Amino acid sequence: MSLRGRACIVGAYEHPTRKAEDKSTAQLHSEVAWGALQDAGLSKDDVDGYFCAGDAPGMGPLSMAEYLGLDRLRHVDSTDIGGSSYIAHVAHATAAIALGRCNVALITLAGRPRSEGQATGTATRTQNPAVPDDQFEIPMGRTVAAAYAMCAMRHMHEFGTTSEQLAWIKVAASHHAQHNPHAMLKKMVTVEEVVNSPLVADPLHRLDCCVISDGGGALIVTRPEIARSLKRPVVTVRGTGETVKTHAGGYNDLTFSGARWSGQHAFEEAGVTAADIQYASIYDSFTITVLIQIEDLGFCAKGEGGKFVADGNLISGVGRLPFNTDGGGLCSNHPANRGGMTKVIEAVRQLRGEAHPAVQVKDCGLALAHGTGGLLGHRHGSATLILERE
């Protein structure tokens, strides 16, 4: 069964905070849920499907249903594929709605790594003896930054990609972030400023990395009939895809991501190609994440990503592929260290015509949101969503 056209996003809300010292994670979940329901024109008692991932405290849906007072649930899903979870949740909600298992699905994300002082990218975590890879990887000083940097280093080796090309991705994000009053980094940066910022993990510099922020976001997904009865513009799910990419026993090619497979499925289901996409939310934990995914999604050939992203090609109103017009994770927000939710939210804004006027894509009718969760150079989840304005 195809999911094409089987559900619509009618509520989308991004928490304006970037530092929430005075709020609990559960409270942030409740505030984004409230915001998304208000946006949709629905109420708590309409929610009969709930979706959350590893950022939700306690036993996920159990703890959150308790805190949020969700007492009419018929369907729950706590799939956790890292930061890409929420993009997959839209697909799972669409499937559940198509099967009649729920009518109004709520998806929430929230967290406060900034207030908690997590050295998200550069600190080695402690081993969990039950996780089979930890004993082989944690003593080696595995970090988030290193996992992405090794991919960048190999991509440069095979394809001649340069630090300047990667820097263009941050430059484009910063061009968009200057218009977002909530963005953590509102100042426009140049290629020179990116490549002259301190190295974090060669060849990635500080400005190749995303921000660390508190906050969250939520989405409401519902049946097309209900969506059309509400007052908001209707954004319909057109294509979906997800996968997990692993080390494959030691035969992992670091120049590819799971986007190659999740993207292909989403495009096939949608019946469109990369050339048809007018706006793309592309997961941007690091600049290299964007470049590899753009190739794997088919916006250009493998190895051509460096040329594709250079010279402002990702800047709205300038380039061929306007991306992350809210400033993305690179400049605006990466709540709970999980960027998939905000990727969907900005795609919805673009399709509704509600992005900032300076970055709004004219007559945006078809958009893509894609996420990579976990560690690009190790194991990661991958989810792709193609959305259209009705």
Place this chain on the structure above:
Amino acid sequence: MPERSIQAPIPDPTTAPFWEAAKEGRLMIGHCRDTGRHFFPPRGVSPFTLSPNVELVPASGRGTLYSYTVMRTATPYVPAMVELEEGPRVFTNLVDVPFEEIRIGMRLRVAFRATEGGPPVPMFAPA
């Protein structure tokens, strides 16, 4: 260049023989008896077939550098992916090499490093 202190790996019942061999300076890898292919990290199951028909076998300890980074932490170090002669790529660290002399494709050999109270871990140095 000072080296960072290394967390002790926590073996589990399946991997204990790997770490016992490490104490003797021997690098072991997984071998799938059904496909004849080697894999890493070792485990009680073949990542190619899901069959338990696997064994732990000695590796040559020789390989080439597939990719790396320099973590610019207080004590910098070099996370790396090393492609073993037997095929699998291993997530490890490079040691005993100045950062500016590191080249993808360079020939390497295993060099065990002591950990904080646990078995030594297999890192790699120029061959």
